Amino acid sequence: MRFSNLADRLAANPNRLYTEHGKATGSGRTILDLISTNLAEQGWVFPPERLQAILADAAPQARIYRPDSLGLPSAREAVAEFYRAAGIPATAEQVLITPGTSLSYFYCFKLLANPGEEILCARPSYPLFESIAQLAGLQLRYYRLQESRGWEIDLDHLESQISTRTRALVLISPHNPTGMVAGRQSLEELAAITCRHDLPILADEVFSEFLYDLEALPRPASTPAPLVFTLNGFSKMVGLPGLKLGWVLLSGRQARVRRSLEVMELISDTFLPVNDLAQHMVGGILESREAFVSGCRGWLQRCRHIAGKLLSQCPGVDFTLPRGGFHLTLKVGGEEVDEEALCIDLLRESGVLVHPGYFYDMAPAHLVLTFALQHQLLDRSLKALCQGIREWKKRQNS
Ligand SMILES: Cc1ncc(COP(=O)(O)O)c(C=O)c1O
Incomplete structure (x- = not known):
């Protein structure tokens, strides 16, 4: 064998x-x-009585299985509302529900790159993408975070790493493990780079709720970048990794968002991997978070x-x-x-x-x-x- x-x-x-x-x-x-x-x-x-009540509400709704490959409309709407409350004009149609951020990455990688092509990631970084890129048959290339400048993104280095094979760049902010949070100015410059090279940003915001000395998280979704996939979920946000519930918010130029969603819907439809009960809990959890x-x-x-x-x-x-x-x-x-x-x-x-x-x-x-x-x-x-x-x-x- x-x-x-x-x-x-x-x-x-x-x-x-x-x-x-x-x-x-x-x-x-x-x-x-x-x-x-x-x-x-x-x-x-997460407050146990609250979680119990959310589960009790969700259970009867989940009794009849009516799968939707982009995710249940109520869950998608709750996620869109989460972003609207943060000042990002999102609609449910821009949201894909997934069984966690790791799989969200996999979907994005498969959508954006062919085997052998490249994804640009920060160095240092949480060692998640190596395995996901391997599974997707992709290569990683790296841009520097500068320790001497509080681990800020070295934008000149980032741009110099873009090749004809680059298909997307990953930004983790807040960053694991350095704790860097990309500032508004850096994001504007990053967006300008992605416009120049016509590249999408995968914005991993799984630590978005845990900021220190900062009022609000600057988000790539509020820049003019041509296409942004904002990744988040419940594993860190509400300390419920076992619920296996994540999402992707797609924003940017309309035609690209539409095309991306069409393909991601097909990828997701192949497996229909998100637990129905968990999806019925999304609204309640976000409301009570x-x-x-x-x-x-x-x-x-x-x-x-x-x-x-x-x-x-x-x-x-x-x-x-x-x-x-x-x-x-x-x-x-x-x-x-x-x-x-x-x-x-x-x-x-x-x-x-x-x-x-x-x-x-x-x-x-x-x-x-x-x-x-x-x-x-x-x-x-x-x-x-x-x-x-x-x-x-x-x-x-x-
Ligand atoms: C930066 C970052 N992104 C993504 C993940 C994975 O998230 P999930 O549990 O939703 O797959 C982690 C897990 O620690 C992480 O640190």
Whole structure:
């Protein structure tokens, strides 16, 4: 029997850090996990009575299955209303419901590019697109985020990376893992680039509700870019990843939006993958999200403050305080640092799990972590991390 080349590529060797982590947890050791971002595990759950009531309302409506390949009209309208409230003039006809943002990416990739063609993504970045691009048979190319400028987009570099094979560019804002939020000016310039090269923007806004020191999220959908796919969903917004509910809002020039929707409808119709019950819950969840979002945002603000304070007392560690999202990146030295060895050492000696920057395609000597942890646990974990880095550096220098 033979498997595809893709199967061989996907069956990569297990990572050393995760092998160590498995050994540690398997032996019963408690690890301070600065990676997992499951809000529910930190006590942040969508108000249970409200969710129960929304589910009870949805259940009778879902009794008779009437699939719609773009998504149920009521769900599409609720999503459009979400954007109208944010100042984006959206209608239900511009919305596609999906089973999550990851699949939204896949649909967009299949719509926009042929095998071998390119999608332009930020470097560093959350390592999601590599696998999605592999599944879609596409190549990724990268534009720089500049650490020395608070991880701002290097727009000159971005434009220089556009080739005749580029079919779309991905913008994650708020960005995972740097916490960068693209400002209005950057978005205007980005839109001008996409107009010059006639390229669509895939705007990943899954962290849109979690902003710090910012009133509102600047959105590519409010620029003159020729075609924008705005991706979001319930996994981060309301802490319900298991509901598997996401969406794409298409905006820009009408003819392109129309054509894109026609094709995406066919792609979606092939699988009809979105749970009907979950779709009937969309309106209720969006209407009642504010209590969850504002409580969680306030809690995250405090987490961010604790992280900023503790990490600024950690010698030899540099970082930019995130403007959005739940993650931050630390620079812990120069080229000489072996990040993977450091992470394994931190796990073994200090019982702390963080990611090496290379998982996110960062320049050497970076660590990635989340600050979305219960405050006491965050305090304990970051103190253990700083102590671990200090001891590791001492050992390296001795
Ligand atoms: C930036 C970003 N986009 C997309 C996703 C995936 O979202 P979903 O759970 O809706 O597939 C994640 C998950 O962590 C993410 O960090």
